[in-house]
Structure formats: C-alpha cells, structure tokens
Amino acid sequence: MKRLTSTQADFHAEFRRLLTERDSDTARVDGPVTEILAAVRTRGDAALCEFTNRFDRTSVTPATLRITPAEVEAACAHVPPALLEALEVAATRIESFHRAQMPADMKYVDGAGVTLGMRWTALDSVGLYVPGGKAAYPSSVLMNAIPAHVAGVGRIAMCVPTPDGVLNPLVLAAARRAGVTEIYRVGGAQAVGAMAYGTATIAPVDRVVGPGNAYVAEAKRQVFGTVGIDSIAGPSEVVVLADGNNDPRAIALDLLAQAEHDPMAQSILITPDAGMAAKVEQAVATELETLPRAAIARASWDAHGAIITVRDLDEAADLVNEIAPEHLELMIDNPQPVFDRVRHAGAIFVGRYCPEAIGDYVGGPNHVLPTSRTARFSSGLSVFDFIKRTTFIEAQAESLREIGPAAVSLAQAEGLDAHALSVAVRLAKLEGAQ
Amino acid sequence: MKRLTSTQADFHAEFRRLLTERDSDTARVDGPVTEILAAVRTRGDAALCEFTNRFDRTSVTPATLRITPAEVEAACAHVPPALLEALEVAATRIESFHRAQMPADMKYVDGAGVTLGMRWTALDSVGLYVPGGKAAYPSSVLMNAIPAHVAGVGRIAMCVPTPDGVLNPLVLAAARRAGVTEIYRVGGAQAVGAMAYGTATIAPVDRVVGPGNAYVAEAKRQVFGTVGIDSIAGPSEVVVLADGNNDPRAIALDLLAQAEHDPMAQSILITPDAGMAAKVEQAVATELETLPRAAIARASWDAHGAIITVRDLDEAADLVNEIAPEHLELMIDNPQPVFDRVRHAGAIFVGRYCPEAIGDYVGGPNHVLPTSRTARFSSGLSVFDFIKRTTFIEAQAESLREIGPAAVSLAQAEGLDAHALSVAVRLAKLEGAQ
Numbered sequence: 001m002k003r004l005t006s007t008q009a010d011f012h013a014e015f016r017r018l019l020t021e022r023d024s025d026t027a028r029v030d031g032p033v034t035e036i037l038a039a040v041r042t043r044g045d046a047a048l049c050e051f052t053n054r055f056d057r058t059s060v061t062p063a064t065l066r067i068t069p070a071e072v073e074a075a076c077a078h079v080p081p082a083l084l085e086a087l088e089v090a091a092t093r094i095e096s097f098h099r100a101q102m103p104a105d106m107k108y109v110d111g112a113g114v115t116l117g118m119r120w121t122a123l124d125s126v127g128l129y130v131p132g133g134k135a136a137y138p139s140s141v142l143m144n145a146i147p148a149h150v151a152g153v154g155r156i157a158m159c160v161p162t163p164d165g166v167l168n169p170l171v172l173a174a175a176r177r178a179g180v181t182e183i184y185r186v187g188g189a190q191a192v193g194a195m196a197y198g199t200a201t202i203a204p205v206d207r208v209v210g211p212g213n214a215y216v217a218e219a220k221r222q223v224f225g226t227v228g229i230d231s232i233a234g235p236s237e238v239v240v241l242a243d244g245n246n247d248p249r250a251i252a253l254d255l256l257a258q259a260e261h262d263p264m265a266q267s268i269l270i271t272p273d274a275g276m277a278a279k280v281e282q283a284v285a286t287e288l289e290t291l292p293r294a295a296i297a298r299a300s301w302d303a304h305g306a307i308i309t310v311r312d313l314d315e316a317a318d319l320v321n322e323i324a325p326e327h328l329e330l331m332i333d334n335p336q337p338v339f340d341r342v343r344h345a346g347a348i349f350v351g352r353y354c355p356e357a358i359g360d361y362v363g364g365p366n367h368v369l370p371t372s373r374t375a376r377f378s379s380g381l382s383v384f385d386f387i388k389r390t391t392f393i394e395a396q397a398e399s400l401r402e403i404g405p406a407a408v409s410l411a412q413a414e415g416l417d418a419h420a421l422s423v424a425v426r427l428a429k430l431e432g433a434q
Numbered sequence: 435m436k437r438l439t440s441t442q443a444d445f446h447a448e449f450r451r452l453l454t455e456r457d458s459d460t461a462r463v464d465g466p467v468t469e470i471l472a473a474v475r476t477r478g479d480a481a482l483c484e485f486t487n488r489f490d491r492t493s494v495t496p497a498t499l500r501i502t503p504a505e506v507e508a509a510c511a512h513v514p515p516a517l518l519e520a521l522e523v524a525a526t527r528i529e530s531f532h533r534a535q536m537p538a539d540m541k542y543v544d545g546a547g548v549t550l551g552m553r554w555t556a557l558d559s560v561g562l563y564v565p566g567g568k569a570a571y572p573s574s575v576l577m578n579a580i581p582a583h584v585a586g587v588g589r590i591a592m593c594v595p596t597p598d599g600v601l602n603p604l605v606l607a608a609a610r611r612a613g614v615t616e617i618y619r620v621g622g623a624q625a626v627g628a629m630a631y632g633t634a635t636i637a638p639v640d641r642v643v644g645p646g647n648a649y650v651a652e653a654k655r656q657v658f659g660t661v662g663i664d665s666i667a668g669p670s671e672v673v674v675l676a677d678g679n680n681d682p683r684a685i686a687l688d689l690l691a692q693a694e695h696d697p698m699a700q701s702i703l704i705t706p707d708a709g710m711a712a713k714v715e716q717a718v719a720t721e722l723e724t725l726p727r728a729a730i731a732r733a734s735w736d737a738h739g740a741i742i743t744v745r746d747l748d749e750a751a752d753l754v755n756e757i758a759p760e761h762l763e764l765m766i767d768n769p770q771p772v773f774d775r776v777r778h779a780g781a782i783f784v785g786r787y788c789p790e791a792i793g794d795y796v797g798g799p800n801h802v803l804p805t806s807r808t809a810r811f812s813s814g815l816s817v818f819d820f821i822k823r824t825t826f827i828e829a830q831a832e833s834l835r836e837i838g839p840a841a842v843s844l845a846q847a848e849g850l851d852a853h854a855l856s857v858a859v860r861l862a863k864l865e866g867a868q
Contacts, residue, residue: 083847089840097550103537115784116531116798121777123811137848170847206811225666228811232659247863253856260852292851339826343555350549350828353860357853358829361841364550365825377557377640377662379823389813391799392773394784395792406523407795413517413604414571417726418694419791422687426787429681 001305040193051190075169097364115394122152127195129210132161138174145178151386161187189219196223234372235264242331244273252283259300260293266304317341324375435739474627485624509603531798549828556586561629563644566595572608579612585820595621623653630657668806669698678707686717693734694727700738751775758809
C-alpha cells in the first residue's frame with residue numbers, strides 16, 4: 001500500500017505511477033482462440049461439444065446442450081427462500097432503474113420544413129455469457145439480463161459452463177427471475193463462437209455481453225463486427241473519499257470489498273484528514289486478520305492500495321477526475337460540491353450509509369462499469385447497450401428547393417457527381433413544374 | 435448485378451448470398467501497425483515525423499507538425515464563397531440536429547427513499563482522424579467535429595495527412611467552421627498512435643474517431659482500451675424501396691451515388707413494380723455512360739448491385755430488416771406503415787424529394803452510419819459518442835435499513851464477505867442507535 005500526501009515534492013509522479021502500474025499486456029491467447037472459433041464456425045455443434053467436454057470434463061451432446069426448464073426448476077428448489085427474496089428485491093430495483101433510463105424517440109420539423117428525428121429500437125437477440133465456477137455471480141446475471149429485457153430484446157440466450165457437470169442453483173434462479181429461458185451449458189471461447197456464428201442448436205445472436213476469462217475476452221474481440229460486444233472489463237477499482245467524520249472500520253471494509261475481488265483490484269482512500277488516514281490503515285490491517293478472502297484482498301491492498309492525504313476536497317475531486325474510477329464513494333459532509341466537480345467516474349455512491357456494495361446488488365443502477373480509467377470515455381452497462389438509433393429525414397419538394405443547392409455544391413466539390421445529380425435532377429424537375 | 439424475385443424457388447438462398455458475399459477478411463496489416471505504434475509510443479515526435487516524411491514525402495519537424503492559423507486562413511482564402519456558404523448551410527443544420535439529440539440527466543427518489551440517477555458528461559478531449567488525398571471529405575470533418583463540439587468536448591485535435599505537403603483548403607475550411615483549431619499534418623497509424631499515447635507536441639486524447647484506410651483502422655483497433663474509438667467502417671450500402679410512381683433516372687442516380695463511393699459498396703433496389711425494376715436497370719446503364727466515376731460505380735453495381743422484385747411492401751420491409759442497411763430510402767406513397775415496420779437501418783430517407791445525398795451533406799443527422807449489416811446492433815455517430823454516463827445512488831440510514839439486508843444475503847451467497855460486512859456494520863450501527 002502506498003501512502004501519499006499531495007504536498008510531497010514527488011506527489012504527481014507517484015500519483016501517475018499509481019494510475020499506470022496496473023497497465024500490462026495480458027497473456028496472449030489469440031492463437032488458440034482463433035482455432036476454437038474457426039472450429040465452431042465450420043463444425044458447429046460437434047466442435048462446441050468436443051471443446052466443452054474436454055475443458056469442462058462433461059459429456060454433453062447437441063441434444064443435451066440446453067439446460068431444460070425442469071433442470072432449472074430442480075436447481076431453484078435448492079435455493080433458500082430468503083435468498084430468492086433477496087434476488088427479488090435486487091431484480092425489482094434493477095428493473096425500475098433501467099426502465100427509468102429508457103430514452104424517448106425524437107421528432108421535429110425545422111424551419112426549412114424538413115422533418116427530422118431519431119428512433120430507438122431494440123436488438124432482436126442477445127447472447128449473455130456467464131462465467132462458471134467460483135466467479136459465477138447471480139447478481140451479474142440480473143445486471144446483464146434485466147436491461148436487455150427492459151430494452152425489449154426479443155431473445156436472450158445465455159451460456160454458462162458447468163465444470164464437472166455441476167449447475168449453480170443461484171445463477172439459474174437469477175436467470176429465471178430475469179426471464180431468461182434459453183440457457184446452454186457451455187462456456188469459454190467456444191460458447192462465444194456459438195453465439196456469434198450460430199450452430200444447429202444455438203441460433204446466432206446480434207450482440208454478446210457479459211464478463212469472462214482471458215479466452216472469453218479474446219473471443220469477444222475476434223467476433224466483434226460479426227456481432228456487437230460490450231466492453232472488455234479490466235481490473236476494477238474504488239476511490240473512497242472520506243472526511244474525518246466516519247467510522248474507520250466501515251471505510252476499511254469498503255476498501256476491502258473492492259480488494260477481495262481480485263489481486264489486481266485497486267482501492268484508494270482519499271482524505272483531507274490525516275488522523276482518519278491512520279485509523280483506516282489500522283482498521284484494514286485488523287479486518288485482514290479475519291476476512292475469509294484475506295489472501296486476495298491483502299495481495300490487492302499491498303500491491304495496489306493507496307491512502308492519499310489531500311489539502312481539501314477540491315483537490316480530492318481533481319484527483320478523482322484524473323483517476324476516473326469505476327466506483328467513487330463520497331463519505332463526506334455536504335457532498336454536492338464534490339459531486340458537481342467530479343466529471344469522470346463510472347458510478348458514485350453518496351452518503352455514509354451508501355457503501356458501494358449496495359450498488360453491487362440492490363441499488364438499481366448497473367454494476368457493470370468502466371474499469372481501469374476508461375470512465376474517461378465510456379459508461380456502464382445500461383439499456384443503451386441493447387437498443388440502437390435510426391435517424392430519419394423526411395423532405396418534400398419545397399424543402400429540397402431550400403437545402404438542395406448546398407448539397408449539390410458540396411457533392412461537386414468532393415467529386416461525387418452521382419450524389420450531386422441525384423439532387424439536381426429532382427431540383428430540375430421542380431423548376432420544370434413551375 | 436443480381437435480379438431476384440421473391441417468388442423464385444431459390445430466393446432466400448440467393449438473398450442470403452447477397453448479404454454475405456462482401457464479408458471477407460481484410461488484408462492483415464497488424465504487424466507493421468504494431469511496430470509503428472510502438473515506435474511512436476517510445477520515441478514520440480521523432481518517430482512520428484520519420485514515418486510522416488517517409489509515407490507522405492514531406493519534411494515536417496516537431497516545430498512544423500501543427501498547421502498554423504495563418505496557414506488555415508491562407509488555405510480558406512482559396513475556397514470559393516459559394517462553397518463556404520454551402521458549408522455554412524450544412525454546418526448549421528448538423529449543429530441543430532445534434533443539439534436536439536443531447537439527452538437529459540435523470541434523477542428521482544424511489545419508494546425506499548433512495549435517490550437514483552444518471553448524469554451525462556462530455557469527454558475531455560477527442561482526436562479526429564481525417565483521411566488525406568482523394569478520400570478527404572470536408573463533409574466528414576463537419577460530421578465528426580460538430581457532434582463533439584455540441585457535446586461539450588473541451589479539446590478537439592485533428593490529424594490530416596498532407597501527401598507531398600499539399601493542404602486541402604475545403605477540409606481546413608470545414609475544420610475552421612466546426613471550431614477545430616488544433617490541426618496536425620500527420621496521418622496513418624502514426625497519427626492514431628500520437629493521439630492515443632501522446633507525444634511532446636501532441637497531447638493524448640481520450641477517444642479517436644474518424645474514417646481511414648486499413649492501417650488507420652488497425653491502429654484504432656490496437657489502441658482501443660487506452661482510448662475509446664468509434665466503429666470501424668466497412669463497405670457501405672443503400673437500399674432504395676421504390677414503387678411504380680418514381681422517375682427511374684432519380685432512382686438510378688440514388689443507387690449510383692452509393693456505388694460511386696467504392697467498388698465494395700452495395701446498392702439494392704427493392705420494388706413491388708416489375709416495370710419500375712426494368713426502367714431503373716436501363717437508367718443505371720444510361721447514367722454509367724457519362725458518370726465521371728463510372729469505373730468505380732460500375733464495378734460496385736456489377737458485382738454487388740441487386741434489383742429485387744417483391745410481392746408487396748410488407749415483404750419489402752421484412753427484407754430490409756434482414757439487410758439492416760446503412761441507408762434506406764422510402765420512395766413510396768404512404769411510407770408510414772413501412773417506416774413503422776422497419777426495425778434495423780442506420781438512417782431512413784423519406785419522400786421522393788429526399789435522396790440519400792441530402793443526408794450526406796445538409797440533412798442534419800450524421801452521415802457516419804453503421805455499415806455491413808451492423809445496424810442490427812449499432813448506431814450512427816452522434817453526440818452519444820462524445821459523452822458518457824455516471825450513475826449515482828444516494829441513501830440515508832432509513833433506506834439502508836430497507837434495502838441493506840438483501841445486499842448482505844446476496845454478498846454472503848456469492849462468498850464476498852467484505853461486501854456483506856460493509857453493509858452489515860452500518861446496519862448494526864443503526865440498530866445500536868435505536
């Protein structure tokens with residue numbers, strides 16, 4: 001963990017190092033992925049089943065690729081009712097927020113009499129990738145599937161690997177709650193290939209979303225263009241901006257909640273209160289003694305964690321903008337000025353009673369957010385990932401008379417004569433009709 | 435050119451072939467591009483100038499990389515006033531449409547007393563790539579720069595190669611009109627690298643947009659993640675849906691306006707009127723006798739053009755949805771039912787006096803649109819490319835009491851104890867306070 005003070009001489013250099021130290025080329029897996037995708041593309045279900053059985057130690061056939069409704073029901077029966085209720089709270093709140101997020105169409109007639117507008121329509125079909133094993137998070141199923149459903153996507157197919165044939169009941173319960181009924185027991189690059197190119201059993205989709213390991217990420221990269229993809233998540237981060245008026249243990253746990261995800265995660269405390277900095281550092285050490293995932297959290301905190309003491313909250317907000325963190329907590333009195341000054345963050349959590357974990361599960365906004373400083377130019381998952389815009393122009397004769405000549409001039413200047421003529425012949429016809 | 439009739443026995447197979455025949459792997463240039471990017475990243479301006487001077491036959495130095503305001507003014511003085519006026523018409527209309535497109539922020543308090551919302555903010559900086567030579571389209575400068583400006587991007591840097599040192603006056607006039615003042619005389623993968631990584635002369639940007647050749651496209655692919663990029667354009671297409679009540683010459687010119695862009699472009703006429711099909715085919719042949727870019731247009735029309743005769747307009751709309759064309763013209767009486775039935779198209783042009791070329795220049799909506807069937811899952815360039823969303827949640831004690839327990843349950847079920855504890859310690863504090 002790094003301790004920085006904004007008044008130290010080398011502060012800016014050290015701060016920049018903090019921002020870039022996690023940048024590294026990930027392992028190259030493009031060769032094997034290219035082979036897997038080509039095999040699935042040409043040999044379809046046969047290749048899909050071969051890879052699945054080899055990597056997941058299963059014995060699936062095209063006939064058993066799909067997880068049946070009966071299997072889903074049987075699995076869900078193993079989920080304790082209290083957990084189903086918690087899923088319901090989360091799903092309802094995620095649904096409400098994403099409904100509120102849906103944009104409206106736009107249409108107007110301008111001064112030249114031209115009707116202009118844009119219309120949003122849903123994608124026909126989406127493929128949702130869900131990791132298997134320990135990284136299988138039912139909350140992520142809700143966060144990916146519900147926005148697609150709210151957006152009006154007609155078909156949502158889901159692929160989830162079942163290593164050794166084991167189904168994850170809570171993942172299936174989340175899928176059921178999110179209205180996903182088409183589920184396949186496949187994972188890895190082969191699942192991405194099946195969704196992108198289609199096989200006899202799995203019809204192709206228009207876009208593939210969802211997190212995955214390096215093979216899945218590379219497969220998404222390679223099928224991009226044939227289908228749309230969501231962003232490829234890097235290691236994630238939290239910035240907690242805290243004043244002196246906090247429970248150090250609560251702040252420490254917020255930092256560790258990020259750190260326990262992944263040794264590459266980054267947790268940064270920014271505070272104008274040197275006393276709070278010291279107390280949180282101590283509280284982190286204390287919590288690490290008992291935390292079940294202490295090994296992961298400690299690796300992250302030791303290598304990438306930081307406590308930055310600043311002059312004031314304005315300076316803190318400016319540092320936040322340089323970091324452009326995935327998550328930002330504002331655990332301060334009167335948060336509005338800092339909230340207004342922050343321009344780059346995936347999601348902001350305001351108030352001492354609003355830890356980031358609330359947003360991971362039950363807040364309502366999406367927990368799939370831009371990582372590794374990409375909040376400078378990108379946004380979290382949303383209904384916008386499952387809809388697209390069609391713009392339109394409607395013009396009658398009089399409008400063409402007004403705006404057409406400029407189009408003719410520009411087309412001629414660009415040397416595109418058919419463009420110019422397509423307007424000019426219509427203008428000539430109007431002159432003839434007069 | 436293919437003639438298809440929807441009633442022929444092998445129609446669907448032939449139609450599918452039409453949609454996929456242009457899919458092909460483009461030339462692999464990833465090796466050279468990787469080297470160029472690495473050189474620019476490590477050696478900055480020196481490498482940038484070396485590549486520029488070698489590829490563009492120029493002699494730029496770091497001191498002369500930037501095109502000065504005096505050079506811009508001198509170049510603009512060569513643009514005929516009528517063309518500057520046409521640029522002004524286009525720019526004003528593009529600006530108006532993109533202003534209307536800006537989304538509003540959202541904020542509400544829900545039944546649990548939680549404040550939820552999302553806020554849009556502009557990117558800090560954008561790099562605009564403009565191709566040099568013959569493919570330098572001033573209209574594209576307007577279409578890329580104006581939405582960035584409207585979105586509120588603080589800094590717009592533009593790179594345009596100047597082969598043999600020659601400046602393109604109309605491109606510079608378009609940049610001036612769009613408010614772009616930071617312009618560099620560099621192109622290719624080296625320009626993309628300079629904008630993504632920064633050099634001593636060119637500060638890095640957050641997102642790179644704009645069309646380019648295979649090297650530029652590959653460079654954008656490789657810098658993606660470090661910066662954002664726009665979509666990578668493939669060969670483009672138009673579908674003209676025309677009834678019997680049209681001037682065949684106007685329809686033919688609309689088809690040729692697409693074909694004259696590129697031998698890989700695709701122009702498709704769909705009509706329920708066999709007589710109109712024949713007349714348009716004849717009119718295309720006639721126009722090709724005199725069209726200046728006939729060689730390109732003929733290559734496109736011969737290889738990829740098609741005339742499809744359909745039973746009725748409903749069938750036509752369904753075929754349009756399968757094509758998901760970049761551009762769709764509705765040259766029919768009563769276009770509303772078809773307009774409503776079409777779900778996948780980049781932009782729609784409605785009315786016999788609204789050829790697609792209007793949209794290329796002066797319509798107002800963007801002419802950078804999803805090509806090669808990607809309108810199934812993506813949208814044209816817009817202000818949305820230059821802004822991003824931050825979601826936020828604000829919760830006080832009472833709200834946490836209501837929604838917190840579900841978060842604790844789900845976090846425990848996912849094995850993320852620090853997540854669960856970060857909520858639980860706050861809930862415990864509330865209980866203690868009671």
